[in-house]
Amino acid sequence: MNSTSGILIIGDVMLDQYVSGSVSRISPEAPVPVVKVEKEWSTLGGAANVAANVASLGGQAVLVGLVGDDASSASIHEKCAGQGIEYHLVKSAQPTITKTRIVSGQQIVRVDREEELVWSPDAKAQLESSLNSLVKACDIILLSDYAKGTLSDEVLKLIFNAAKDNGKRVLVDPKREDWSAYKGAFLVTPNLLELGMTQDGRGISNDDNQVVNACNSLRTKFEIQNIVATRSSYGMTVVAEKGVLNIPTRALEVFDVSGAGDTVLAAFGVSLAQGKTVSESAFVANAAAGVVVSKRGTAVVHQTELEKFIKSNAKSISKNELGDFKNSVFGKKIVFTNGCFDVLHQGHRKLLKEAKALGDILVVGLNSDTSISRLKGAERPINSVAQRIDVLSALPDVDAVVVFEEDTPLELLQELKPNVLVKGGDYQLKEVVGKDEVDEVVIIPLVEGVSTTNLLTP
Incomplete structure (x- = not known):
């Protein structure tokens, strides 16, 4: 593993598969629709989708994660290469996480193939030997935590120590109830559900004061500089030491929210790496989310369409x-x-x-x-x-x-x-x-x- 420069993305790498077709009858075997398959495709998912969005927004993406020895892994390698993503995918004993969505106008069912990912001794040694050089060469670190095992407590400790030693900012898209492993992060981007999973946010509604209070409590407890809560139709709320910023939602049309959090994390990473402030980056990320939810399935936002979208919304x-x-x-x-x-x-x-x-x-x-x-x-x-x-x-x-x-x-x-x-x-x-x-x-x-x-x- 050797990296030149760019935005380092570490997390749970996945492949998102889609099977699309038409439904004209109910199965005689069970009360379920029969889908006549018309089209199949796959996209990068999880941390790999974060990397794909970084690349499409003009950043240099460097991806680190665990994959199996299977067809899904081969597909991820091929897609990363095709999208200009520098990848360091370590082989695990578990199969590559693969999510298959059956779609007919709307999603009918999702089939997940996954096991909890575990770093073998050889894989962990490979990560430890290369992590410092990867962190040193990057501008910023993005952690895509889907709670699938890649970002274990031990691995997170290694990453945060390397970031601290090299003076790099760490951004996290969280899935944990306990944020103690994210202590010292520069920015964390929970959605309302993820915020509500934490002890400090348990039971909150989509109310300005409740969201701000929960974010401030988490920010203080875990020494996190900024928390950005994404709140669906309520937009996003940025909570920092110096104040609060509420940004209304921007969406062309909400078609599919799959991977929207990946896009938000990627947009923050690219914008901050370009020297923008957190507040400025929040506007970019909010606009990027508004574009991506109008697309079918797990998708990316391109720099040109984001710029066009932002310009068209200026009043x-x-x-x-x-x-x-x-x-x-x-x-x-x-x-x-x-x-x-x-x-x-x-x-x-x-x-x-x-x-x-x-x-x-x-x-x-x-x-x-x-x-x-x-x-x-x-x-x-x-x-x-x-x-x-x-x-x-x-x-x-x-x-x-x-x-x-x-x-x-x-x-x-x-x-x-x-x-x-x-x-x-x-x-x-x-x-x-x-x-x-x-x-x-x-x-x-x-x-x-x-x-x-x-x-x-x-």
Whole structure:
């Protein structure tokens, strides 16, 4: 095993097989559909799918894992070579993990061929002898833990020690109830189910405060710098020492969620290796997930389609473009609201949803970073204006976002002349700036106990 550079992926390597066909009758032998096979194919799965996504997003993928001595292993070798993945696949006594999905329009059944993977003494010695050089040569380490045995406690200890010795960041897609083996990770990416499996997250619902509290507890207990909880239709929540970032979901159309977590991990790895911040990488990963769930089966996201998707979702307009924007929506009822929207929460979502229901077009005036610092203090904003624009642009109720540097949106209102001005319930009508520039002012009640301040306060 010798590696030059790139993103090191270690974890449970799998082959995902698909059998697709049509169903026209029920079996006379049992009350099950009879599938007439029309097409069969296979893709890289598990850690191998993470590597495939790294490669398709423009990163240099270096894959390490266990495979058997069988046809599935041969297929994985062939696919890795074909997709430009550098691979170090160690032979195990167990068969290659293979998942076969029978599909007719939708998945009918899945057949798993697997045994718990075990590192033989020779295989472990091979890993130990090469791990330090692999870690030293990489930019970042991604651990794809499907709890199949590859990432045993002993192996995880070897990886984290090598990462620490070489100053490398470790990102983990977890499947364990106990995260003690991930102690010291730079970033962990649980979905809501995985978060709920942990002692600190047991019994949580898809609620902003519950998710943040569970993530903060896990982050502190296991010395994890960042936790990114993926929350299906609620998007993703980034919890770090300096604050919280909620990013709404972005999806073309949800067709198949298989491997979405692999894509999120890969996108984070590539983005962080390119020098992006965690918050910036979260936007990329969220967009990548939005693309991949619109595809059939375990799939990858290509760099060009991701860039196209992100560009098509941008809704930011400048102050100078307000006139042209108003002309483009002539005859439609324009609703305007404004704020910092620093850490998007349930109250913000309610306000924006109800504001959009009052008209045809919703324009959000967004305080600039300097404006927020003047109003809220030097420690704010938590999230930059670019990040806040991206979050708001991902919301289906928002049609346009325009940034203003002033303390109030009066100049925007004078230029746009919206029909309705919406404010949160902490305002009284006499206090509303710009009320004379619109036909109607609507005050929407706040969600009790939900605020950015509450989210930022431990």
